[in-house]
Amino acid sequence: MSVEKAGGLKLLVLVLLCVFAALFILSDVYAGDGRAWAQEEALKQAQSAEAVSIEDYRQEMGKAVVIQEEPYAQEWDTRARFYPAARAKNQSGKVGLASVGSEYSYQLKAFGKIPVEFALGSKYITINNSSSVKLPTQLTTVSFGAEATFPFFNFDKTYFTIGLAPSFYTDNWNFRSESFHLNQRYFMIYQPNEKLTFVLGAQYEPGFKPSVSPIAGVIYRPNDKLTFNILPDNPEISYALNKKWTVFAEGAWIGEEYKVTQDNMKNLVLNYNEIRAGAGVRCAINKYIESSFSVGGVFDRSLEYRQDSFGKVAIQNGLYTEFRLDIVM
Numbered sequence: 496m497s498v499e500k501a502g503g504l505k506l507l508v509l510v511l512l513c514v515f516a517a518l519f520i521l522s523d524v525y526a527g528d529g530r531a532w533a534q535e536e537a538l539k540q541a542q543s544a545e546a547v548s549i550e551d552y553r554q555e556m557g558k559a560v561v562i563q564e565e566p567y568a569q570e571w572d573t574r575a576r577f578y579p580a581a582r583a584k585n586q587s588g589k590v591g592l593a594s595v596g597s598e599y600s601y602q603l604k605a606f607g608k609i610p611v612e613f614a615l616g617s618k619y620i621t622i623n624n625s626s627s628v629k630l631p632t633q634l635t636t637v638s639f640g641a642e643a644t645f646p647f648f649n650f651d652k653t654y655f656t657i658g659l660a661p662s663f664y665t666d667n668w669n670f671r672s673e674s675f676h677l678n679q680r681y682f683m684i685y686q687p688n689e690k691l692t693f694v695l696g697a698q699y700e701p702g703f704k705p706s707v708s709p710i711a712g713v714i715y716r717p718n719d720k721l722t723f724n725i726l727p728d729n730p731e732i733s734y735a736l737n738k739k740w741t742v743f744a745e746g747a748w749i750g751e752e753y754k755v756t757q758d759n760m761k762n763l764v765l766n767y768n769e770i771r772a773g774a775g776v777r778c779a780i781n782k783y784i785e786s787s788f789s790v791g792g793v794f795d796r797s798l799e800y801r802q803d804s805f806g807k808v809a810i811q812n813g814l815y816t817e818f819r820l821d822i823v824m
Contacts (some may be wrong), residue, residue, distance in 0.1 A: 497685045542748040556598040559727040567823035573597040574819040588626030614640035628806035631666040638662035652686040666755040673762045674754040741777040765802035
């Protein structure tokens with residue numbers, strides 16, 4: 496293992512130890528409330544052990560599928576993520592990034608029984624670059640989505656989801672046809688019992704490399720406090736301390752392509768890749784508003800032109816912090 500990778504792993508371990516130490520203290524502070532809440536939830540489950548229904552499944556920003564405890568028609572998610580400047584590998588200079596994303600979604604029932612979700616999303620990445628490779632100062636995404644979940648013939652607790660998301664990936668918020676991608680998702684949902692859900696399918700992103708990626712994983716809820724959502728692109732394991740506080744570990748792998756302009760040449764393809772792993776705490780402010788804060792490490796980052804002559808910047812491992820706010824209505 497190289498010194499650089501060893502240093503990055505040591506840094507990540509140190510950060511995660513600090514985070515989990517803080518979360519342990521928080522869990523001890525709220526242990527009393529957690530026990531009372533657990534007893535209350537256990538009583539509810541004993542009175543009614545009901546399986547998740549088709550309208551409880553929903554797409555959420557960054558997650559293929561989530562299960563909502565109490566479905567709402569409207570949801571607005573926003574998040575801000577900051578990466579301190581890190582040195583470029585094998586060349587001079589540094590690269591710093593910050594990202595802000597937002598998504599509004601509205602769900603209705605077509606024909607009174609088929610959940611259909613419409614979404615409008617955007618993402619903005621700002622780049623502070625002093626490396627020798629010329630990079631745009633910003634990357635932008637605008638997406639429009641529609642997704643429907645159908646009962647799969649007469650199979651019990653089995654559903655099929657189709658999602659279409661026309662999207663534009665550019666460096667200046669424009670809607671050029673060259674930056675257009677009709678992203679598509681097709682996957683099955685099978686729930687053998689109220690604790691376990693299997694998801695299997697694929698995502699097709701024409702123009703990207705690779706253009707097809709799997710959507711496969713599980714949502715497992717062994718009890719009312721612990722949830723494993725092991726699905727792309729943001730797997731998460733969460734543990735509810737009480738009604739208000741939840742701790743979680745998260746990961747992510749990102750691979751995106753943008754059409755940018757450089758040296759008066761339009762529609763150059765710039766690839767952005769990264770892997771993240773971290774942990775955080777989530778707070779339910781009230782029934783409708785939830786916020787979270789997380790911190791962790793980011794690895795294997797790169798900004799690379801598909802046209803080799805324009806170069807590539809591989810960025811050293813570093814840290815990230817993220818704040819997220821979710822509002823349902």
